[in-house]
Amino acid sequence: MRVEFLFWEGCPSHPRALAELRTAMVDVALDPGTVILRKVPTQAEAAQERFVGSPTIRIDGVDVQPPGEEPFGLTCRVYHRRDGRISPTPDPADVREALRAAQTALPRGA
Amino acid sequence: MTAIGDRAPTFVLPDTEGVMHEPGGAPATVVVFTCNHCPYALAWHERIVGVAQDYTGRGVRVLAVNPNDSERYPGDSPQAMRARVERGEFDCVPYLRDESQDVARSYGAKTTPDVFVLDASGALRYRGAPDADYDGPAQNAAFLRGALDAVLDARDPDPLETPPVGCSIKWKA
Numbered sequence: 001m002r003v004e005f006l007f008w009e010g011c012p013s014h015p016r017a018l019a020e021l022r023t024a025m026v027d028v029a030l031d032p033g034t035v036i037l038r039k040v041p042t043q044a045e046a047a048q049e050r051f052v053g054s055p056t057i058r059i060d061g062v063d064v065q066p067p068g069e070e071p072f073g074l075t076c077r078v079y080h081r082r083d084g085r086i087s088p089t090p091d092p093a094d095v096r097e098a099l100r101a102a103q104t105a106l107p108r109g110a
Numbered sequence: 111m112t113a114i115g116d117r118a119p120t121f122v123l124p125d126t127e128g129v130m131h132e133p134g135g136a137p138a139t140v141v142v143f144t145c146n147h148c149p150y151a152l153a154w155h156e157r158i159v160g161v162a163q164d165y166t167g168r169g170v171r172v173l174a175v176n177p178n179d180s181e182r183y184p185g186d187s188p189q190a191m192r193a194r195v196e197r198g199e200f201d202c203v204p205y206l207r208d209e210s211q212d213v214a215r216s217y218g219a220k221t222t223p224d225v226f227v228l229d230a231s232g233a234l235r236y237r238g239a240p241d242a243d244y245d246g247p248a249q250n251a252a253f254l255r256g257a258l259d260a261v262l263d264a265r266d267p268d269p270l271e272t273p274p275v276g277c278s279i280k281w282k283a
Contacts, residue, residue: 010278013149075183076277078149087245088149 001030001060001102006038008046008054011076013088017055024095028103046072053077057095060105064090064098111218114270118226118234119216123175123206126192131173131204134232138165138261140172140254141226142240143208143219143279146194147178147185150276151222153244155199157251158223161240162202165258175206177214178222178280186280214279221276227257227267235261238272 005021007014022032040051052070054077056063065079081091112118118141122132133139142158144151162172178186188207195205208214217226227236236257241249257267 012275071184073182075147075280076149078147078152085245085247086149086152088153089245 001034001099002036002058003030003034003099004036004038004058004061006040006049006051006054006056006058008040008051008074010074011054011088013076014055017057017089020089020092021057021095024092024099027096028099030099030103040074043074046074055089057090057098059098059102062098062102064095112216112226112234112237114234114237116234117232118228119213120232121208121213121216123208123213125204125206126188126195129204131206133171133173133228136169136171137230138170138235138258139228139232140170140258141217141228142172142174143177143214143217143222143224144174145176145178145183145186145222145277145280146190147183148222148277150244154223154240154251154276157240157247157249158225158254159199159201159203161251161254161258164255166202168262170258170262172203173206174200174203175208175213176222177208177211177219179211179282181282183280211279211282219274219279221274221278223276224274224279225254227254227261229261236267236270237274238269239275242272244275 025032040046052067053075076088079087079090081087122130124130180187191205225240229235240251240254243249260267
């Protein structure tokens, strides 16, 4: 499984989001050391990466919260928690669910 | 850059209907730099509006100022600001446009949100975050409420200043 964590250093959300991602990985018996950290430093790279804001977490290329029509760019990303609150970080329950879904989708032995 | 105790810069800015507003004329005025697209500003928004609603009876004014470059960040356009006001998201809070970014620059604002509390004389009495945790609604803008209570009671706020937390202001190139 490929877990990518894309972030822009201009937004302060990423340390907390990364810590929560690593906790979620432990919760589903994945090695948190395998997360791939990727900085997105420029607007051009944001467009190239289809990066709609920091942080963005992709599991096997799939965003943990599909971004819809959000424009690409260097900004803090808006997430919606399960209780309806707006947050700079994804709901840990959504991250765990996305990890479990990817585990289920893996072919046997992968 | 305005320091605690300094006279805060005066300004006149339009709200989403073109009505001009300036700080002052109140026992305390809150100037909060905010925007539409930042999750920190959005997470704290209801708490700040709650302060405006709760303190309006004591004469406190809360002015929200959006200074972001709306060319690079269209979510902060005047049209998008007006849409939020029309949805009723700014009860008791005029939502002002700082198109030149001069007001944000003169205050030394760094993030959205970034909160400044002025006393009746226009002196800056508190600057920083609304409370200690954007993710904790129960915090209920405690720093801001505490600062207002202090100013209204002629005391010094405690704390006087906290680090502003949020998205960087999107300055024009």
